[in-house]
Amino acid sequence: MAAAARRRLKLASAARSAILAFAIAGALAIVVLSRRSAPPDVKSAFPAGEIVIGVDASFPPFALDNGERIEGLDIDLASALARELELPIRFENIGFYALHDALISGRVDMLVSALRVDPARMDDLRYTQSYFDNGLVVVGTRDTAQADAEAPAKARIAFEYASSADAEIRAWEVDGQWITMLPYELPEFALDAARLGLADGAVVDATTLRLYLRARSEWTPRYEYITHEPYAIALRIDRAEAWRLVDGALDALKESGELVTIIDSWL
Amino acid sequence: MSRVKHRRAWSLALALQSKRRALARLLLFGSLLALAVPRPVSDRVPLGEQQIVETANRQVCVHTLLENEVQEAKIKRSLVLARELGAATIVQFFPWAYYEPQRGRFSWDGADRIISHANRQGLRVIARLGLVPEWARPNGADKPTTLNYLPAESFDDFARYAAAFARRYAESVAAVIIWNEPNLSFEWGYRLVDPGAYVRLLRAAYGQIKAANSNMLVLAGALAPTLEGAGSAAGLNELDYLTAMYQDGAREIFDALAIHTYGFRDAPAAEPAPQRLNFRRAELLRDIMVAHGDADKRVFVTESGWNDHPRWSGAVRPSRRTAYTIQAFEFVAANWTWLENLCVWALRFPADLLSHPDNFTLVSADFKRKPIYYALQDYARGWERSETPWLPPPVAG
Numbered sequence: 001m002a003a004a005a006r007r008r009l010k011l012a013s014a015a016r017s018a019i020l021a022f023a024i025a026g027a028l029a030i031v032v033l034s035r036r037s038a039p040p041d042v043k044s045a046f047p048a049g050e051i052v053i054g055v056d057a058s059f060p061p062f063a064l065d066n067g068e069r070i071e072g073l074d075i076d077l078a079s080a081l082a083r084e085l086e087l088p089i090r091f092e093n094i095g096f097y098a099l100h101d102a103l104i105s106g107r108v109d110m111l112v113s114a115l116r117v118d119p120a121r122m123d124d125l126r127y128t129q130s131y132f133d134n135g136l137v138v139v140g141t142r143d144t145a146q147a148d149a150e151a152p153a154k155a156r157i158a159f160e161y162a163s164s165a166d167a168e169i170r171a172w173e174v175d176g177q178w179i180t181m182l183p184y185e186l187p188e189f190a191l192d193a194a195r196l197g198l199a200d201g202a203v204v205d206a207t208t209l210r211l212y213l214r215a216r217s218e219w220t221p222r223y224e225y226i227t228h229e230p231y232a233i234a235l236r237i238d239r240a241e242a243w244r245l246v247d248g249a250l251d252a253l254k255e256s257g258e259l260v261t262i263i264d265s266w267l
Numbered sequence: 268m269s270r271v272k273h274r275r276a277w278s279l280a281l282a283l284q285s286k287r288r289a290l291a292r293l294l295l296f297g298s299l300l301a302l303a304v305p306r307p308v309s310d311r312v313p314l315g316e317q318q319i320v321e322t323a324n325r326q327v328c329v330h331t332l333l334e335n336e337v338q339e340a341k342i343k344r345s346l347v348l349a350r351e352l353g354a355a356t357i358v359q360f361f362p363w364a365y366y367e368p369q370r371g372r373f374s375w376d377g378a379d380r381i382i383s384h385a386n387r388q389g390l391r392v393i394a395r396l397g398l399v400p401e402w403a404r405p406n407g408a409d410k411p412t413t414l415n416y417l418p419a420e421s422f423d424d425f426a427r428y429a430a431a432f433a434r435r436y437a438e439s440v441a442a443v444i445i446w447n448e449p450n451l452s453f454e455w456g457y458r459l460v461d462p463g464a465y466v467r468l469l470r471a472a473y474g475q476i477k478a479a480n481s482n483m484l485v486l487a488g489a490l491a492p493t494l495e496g497a498g499s500a501a502g503l504n505e506l507d508y509l510t511a512m513y514q515d516g517a518r519e520i521f522d523a524l525a526i527h528t529y530g531f532r533d534a535p536a537a538e539p540a541p542q543r544l545n546f547r548r549a550e551l552l553r554d555i556m557v558a559h560g561d562a563d564k565r566v567f568v569t570e571s572g573w574n575d576h577p578r579w580s581g582a583v584r585p586s587r588r589t590a591y592t593i594q595a596f597e598f599v600a601a602n603w604t605w606l607e608n609l610c611v612w613a614l615r616f617p618a619d620l621l622s623h624p625d626n627f628t629l630v631s632a633d634f635k636r637k638p639i640y641y642a643l644q645d646y647a648r649g650w651e652r653s654e655t656p657w658l659p660p661p662v663a664g
Contacts (some may be wrong), residue, residue, distance in 0.1 A: 001407065059623075096622050098453045101413065114578065116621040150417040156477040161657040162585030167631070183657045185586045187577070193661040207579060 006015075042085055045242040046109060050088045053078045054108035057093040061211075061266045062114040062231075065093055073266040077131060078112040081233075081257055084249035100125070103236055110246060111234040126237050128247040130230030131259060136165055137225040139194055139207055140201030158182040158190035158199035163204040168227060188212060195219050205229075210267035305565075312339040314387040318354045323649030326600060328356035328610035329629065330570055333381050334365065336617045341634075343384050345615055347367065348389040348630055352640065353647025357390050358444070358569045358610050362398035363428045364414060370402050370424065373431055382439050393608075394436070394442040395489065396429050396472075416456025417446075421463060422471045428508075430475035433483040442484035444525045444569060445472045448491035451502040462505050462511035466520070468513075473520040487512070487521035489569055492529055492544050504552075506541055506551055513559040523607065524561075526552055527570040531581045535595035546571070546595055553605060566605050570612040571595070575639075576623035586657060589639045593646050611643070 043049075055074055057065040063072040070091055082089035094102050102108045102209045104124055114134075117127050138157075159165040161183040173179055184190045187204045191212045194202035204212075209223060233250070253259040329349050333342045349357055361378050368374060379633040385392050403421040404412045410517060417425060427442060449465045450456040479638050490505035497503060503511075509524075526549045533545035541551060556564060574581060583591065592611065599606050615630040625631075629640040639655065645652045 060580060064580060074544060089425050096620075096624065101453075105411070120618060153330045157430075158661075160585065162589060163577065166585075168640070184660070185657045186584060186660075189658075189660045196661055196663050198661045198664075208577060227296070243612075 040241040040248075042087065042243045042245060044140050045239070045245050046085075046087055048109075049208075050090055051085070051110070052108045053089060053091045054094050054102045054111045054153065055091055056096045056097055056099055057091075058095070059114050073116060073132075073262060074112045076080075076262045077253075077259070078264070080253055080262060081112075081246060081249045083243055084252055086131065100234075103234060104264055106236070109235070109239075109242065114231050117230050117232050121234075122235055122237075125234045126240070126243045127232040127234055128243065128250055129248060130232045130264060132206075132231045133225065133228055134206050134231060135167055135225045135228040136203055137206050137223045138201050138203050138226050139209055139221050140199075141194065141197070141221055154178055155179040155201065156180045156182055156199045158184055158186060158193040158202040160187040160190055160204065164205065169203055171193045194221065207267060214267070268398075268472075283444050296607060298416050299492045303447075312343050312384075314383060315343075317387060318350055318389045320353065322353040322355050322647050323417065324353070324596065324600065325355045326606065326609050327352070327354045327596065327643070327647040328358065328569075328608040329354045329614040330358040330610050330612045331614050332360065332616055334360050334362055334377065338382055339348055341617070343379055344496040344634060345630075346388045346390060347401065348386050348634070348636070348640075349390060349614055352614075352629070352644050354611075354614075355391055356393060356441075356608050356610070357385060357614075358384070358393045358395060360395045360397070360447075361432065362401075362451050363396060363425060364398045364400040366432075367400055368402075369400075369429050373428075373437060377505065378432075378436075392436075392440045393442045393486070393610075394432065394440050395442065395447055396425075396432065397447050399425070399456075403531050412619070413456050415454050416458070417468065419467065422468045423475075425468065426471035430473045430479035433476045434479040437480045437482065440483070442486050442523070442567070443476065444486040444489050445521075448527065449503050450490045450495075450508040452500060453502075454491070455502075459500070460508070462503070462508050465517045466512055466515040466517045469517060470520050484522045485520075486523050486525040486567055486569070487517060487526040488552075489527060491527055492548055494542060494544065504541075504553060509552055509555050513555070513561075518561060521564075523565040523567055524556060525567050525569045527612075528568055528569060529581075529612075530583075530591055530595065531574045532583055535591055535598045546591075546598075551601075553603075562605075564605075565607045566603075567607045568584050568599075568609045571609055572612045572627055574623060574626045576626035579623035579626070582623065582626060585638070589642045592639060593642060596643075596646055 050157050055063045057063040057070045061072050062074045063070055063137070070093060075091065084160055088117065092102065092108055099111055099113060100121065103111050103193055117130070155178060156169065158167055159182070166183065169181060173181065180188070182193060182199050184193065187208045190199070190202040190204060193199040195216070203226070213219065233246060235246065292353065329352065331345055331349060333345060336342050336345070359381060366374055366378055382392055398414050398418045403424050404416045404418060406412055429445065433443060446465065446468065450460050452458060452460055455461070469487050476483055476485055488509065490508055491502065493502050493504050495504055497507065528546055528549040529544065530546040533546050535546045537545045537547065539545060539547040539550050553566060556562065573583055573588040573591045575585040576582045595607060597625040599609050611629065613628050615628050616625065616632050619625050619632045628637070629643065630636050642652070
């Protein structure tokens with residue numbers, strides 16, 4: 001009887017210990033999860049009470065110092081983000097070579113400067129989601145993908161001489177041999193050739209295409225990305241809270257359509 | 268440890284047997300362990316046959332960036348491209364922080380590798396020296412400093428490095444450049460620039476370099492083209508900076524002036540002016556040299572070029588970049604009798620920076636030669652140039 005009682009007691013004790021351990025683990029999990037889901041605090045993310053933006057204002061139409069003030073797509077985007085976060089904003093115009101140093105040293109809170117996501121910098125930086133893709137696009141009035149090696153006429157592709165499109169297309173030639181290359185002195189000439197039907201397509205970067213189309217609203221070509229150059233906002237790797245806030249604000253701008261409005265106003 | 272040494276350890280362990288069995292076991296175990304640990308495979312690349320640069324214009328020079336190139340094969344390949352371009356001279360950076368990681372303890376492997384390959388390709392090397400090791404700069408948590416921060420108390424340490432470099436490469440390097448763009452705050456450790464301090468650095472370096480190797484040419488300046496005025500936090504324009512250098516007695520402590528001159532959006536023949544950044548701005552620096560009695564000194568343009576990024580405000584279109592670059596070489600050959608070399612920034616970066624600086628290069632990070640490379644090669648080697656490589660503007664039919 002005594003032995004049975006001791007066994008029961010032992011089992012009860014073990015059960016209590018297991019329940020206690022489970023309860024502690026559960027409580028810890030709740031604390032951790034609640035911390036994770038708690039909204040980041042703007043005051044602790046930006047303790048100076050303002051957002052300092054590093055920007056290389058030599059990059060129109062993303063940012064340009066016109067002598068009186070800095071303006072451009074990146075400036076409007078950063079201002080809209082600051083409004084979302086209800087914080088004042090200040091811009092520091094910094095040349096590209098010193099831009100990343102300024103972020104890492106804490107001189108600025110983040111970089112909004114037509115920055116391409118660079119995997120090599122990810123030990124030091126944390127990028128937000130992309131806000132614009134400046135990759136190369138193929139533009140045309142017919143589906144150039146249909147023009148393969150068996151077609152009687154090679155696809156005629158126009159591009160700017162010695163540009164990134166030139167390098168991309170010459171690589172296709174090595175691979176495919178199905179292109180008649182039409183190099184032009186300017187990317188606008190390449191787009192003219194596509195628009196006028198002198199080429200089956202043109203390859204330019206997305207910004208160039210959008211700027212070209214702004215002046216020629218009567219032309220509505222088909223286009224498709226063939227490479228990607230995502231532009232994103234960079235923050236220091238140790239500023240996770242600030243990053244979450246900025247990335248969330250960018251989400252809000254996308255959902256509300258404000259990001260598209262900003263891009264359309266410049267490109 | 269070499270493979271031979273491992274074999275010796277193995278034999279020794281077997282020979283000891285009974286008398287010192289415990290020690291033998293230990294050695295045996297150690298040797299087996301050492302054999303089991305993977306050893307780095309040597310990536311040394313043969314230097315190859317001695318080459319000669321075939322060129323019709325010995326002023327053609329390129330700035331290389333090999334100090335951060337990990338693979339020796341890429342170092343060699345870059346230098347082969349420089350030779351094939353027809354560039355007889357290269358400018359290459361040799362960071363002090365890499366080669367003297369501890370005070371007085373030099374580690375020259377990286378520099379040896381670059382210089383031996385360059386020499387084997389027949390290239391003349393101009394070495395740019397800079398970048399401060401951690402031990403030579405204050406680096407407290409309260410006041411972190413950048414790699415370009417050289418405190419005055421470390422000037423002599425830098426001078427010792429420069430002298431050691433000049434001694435070691437007496438037969439293989441033609442000239443050294445003391446520091447880079449000291450008229451920019453960024454290149455002066457984010458401090459207000461100080462021509463007087465630079466002259467003191469130059470004086471320390473010149474004396475020790477000449478004592479180590481009297482034949483080594485010492486190039487000063489390498490000033491950045493900028494319009495910044497006195498008191499600017501960003502820097503000081505190179506015209507005022509050079510004038511201040513002369514006023515501080517720099518004339519006797521350099522053999523030639525290194526100049527950085529970029530074309531930005533102007534054609535190479537565009538007139539220079541103090542408030543304009545363009546290629547012929549170099550002539551304004553030359554005028555300052557002449558005014559201070561240095562007319563006989565040579566000039567090396569150690570950085571130059573045009574950029575063809577589609578968005579950067581300081582860039583031109585690629586077609587224009589190519590034309591301007593060739594025109595610049597033709598212009599200096601005809602007009603700048605005082606010029607030794609015109610070096611293009613830059614041959615190639617070890618990795619893309621993913622912004623406009625990539626559009627200064629002649630060869631991409633993955634070794635694709637850009638059209639400007641071929642155009643410059645035609646010029647440098649005296650080959651007949653092809654006709655305009657683009658079509659006339661399209662016209663509606």
